[in-house]
Amino acid sequence: MSEESATEVKREDEERPQPEINVGVVGHVDHGKTTLVQALTGVWTMRHSEEIKRGMTIKLGYADGEIWECEGCEFPEKFSTEPVCECNPGAKPKLLRRVSFVDAPGHEILMATMLSGAALMDGAILVVAANEPAPQPQTKEHFLALSILGIKNLIVVQNKVDVVSPERAHESYKEIKKFLEGTWAEDAPIIPVSALKRVNIDALLAAIQAYIPTPERDLSSPPLMYVIRSFDVNRPGTPPSELVGGVLGGSLVTGTLKVGDEIEIRPGLQVKEGAKIRYEPIQTEVTSLYFGKYPVKEAKPGGLVAVGTKLDPSVTKADNLAGNVVGRADNMPEVFDTLSIEHHLFETVVGMKESVRVEPITKGEPLLLAVGPALTLGDVISSTKDVVTVRLRRPVAAWKNVRIAISRRVAGRWRLIGWGLAKV
16 A cells, blocks of 8 residues: 555544444343344454353443445435445445444343443344244343433344244244333334344344434533443563553543543552552543544544553453543542442342342342442442442442442342432
8 A cells, every 4th residue: 555545544544433322232142132233333242262262242342333325225225334335336325323332241140241331322222033032031131221221212123033934023023012012112113134144234224323313412521431341452472662551441421532631530440458448540641542443533422432541551451440430530420439329129020030029128238239330249238118328349430310220139140120329
């Protein structure tokens, strides 16, 4: 590639718009979520060695995709994931939006991971496989989690229609409709898809455009970012002179971040002092900003951004800082080691095949709380009909009325039993 061509490509990358929205891809294990994300983005999100070995998503996956429109084509064929116009090869498609997809694990033991990712979502795709009765336990659990966290823009993908008969596909559709009946999502579109064979992906793109709008963003407030992943991107054997600082992955909720900004990370780094453990906020500088493979000088809310820093990579490796929030040191949420929660319990435990009644929360019992991007265990120190106070084993950054998902250990697993609002 000539120097002139390389400069042109670099300029196009820098001018490419950042993703506008985060769309969660949720549902029961093995219903085809990761394959669907690949069909939408070209990226296989299972990157972790243990994920590859076990053939299931364990960590939050993420990938950016694009929605292109060829105005000369029929609906929905005019929508594509690539700048290609199949009905008129000479036409120039228009880029409508870039979208970040969050691939949430569907296994019951990884529900907490799904909850941390849900804090970023502007909308969701609920994947339901046509070759299994609906709803499956984690289909119900993920759907309820979306409800708890206030995510109201939903598309249902009826996947694997290529491996069932037309009669079974129709029966599966009726099962999905019955499941959604009477809920906030009863009018959500249901799109039959074969993610593996990329069938009806154009119809799904059309639905994303119609049903998951880009929300109005607050750019004037100070920056606040949720961290859901953190990395050491240096390969083994990298010479010391070529090492780069640790990377934070997540999404801005408000404000903007620029290369060169000074930032603070809370609750921060765990510090041991004898038998005691405390958390200390970290200050660092933004050295780079990337959306996927594309560098930008400024990041805005919407989309999953990788923030390069001057931190020692050992601090950020292996998701060590996941669950933190990032912002300006003079405008950060307070950190709490005790939370009072105005709670609402479900009638039955979510995510189990059998019906188990949710008993009132009692003093002394452990709970798993999802507070924004953070997951923390806590012990109940007081409980009334409406308010429970929990001493946290790991502090969290929180603010008034932040939504909290509450899980209890039932039959050896953490199960969703209710939700609440922080009273801070």
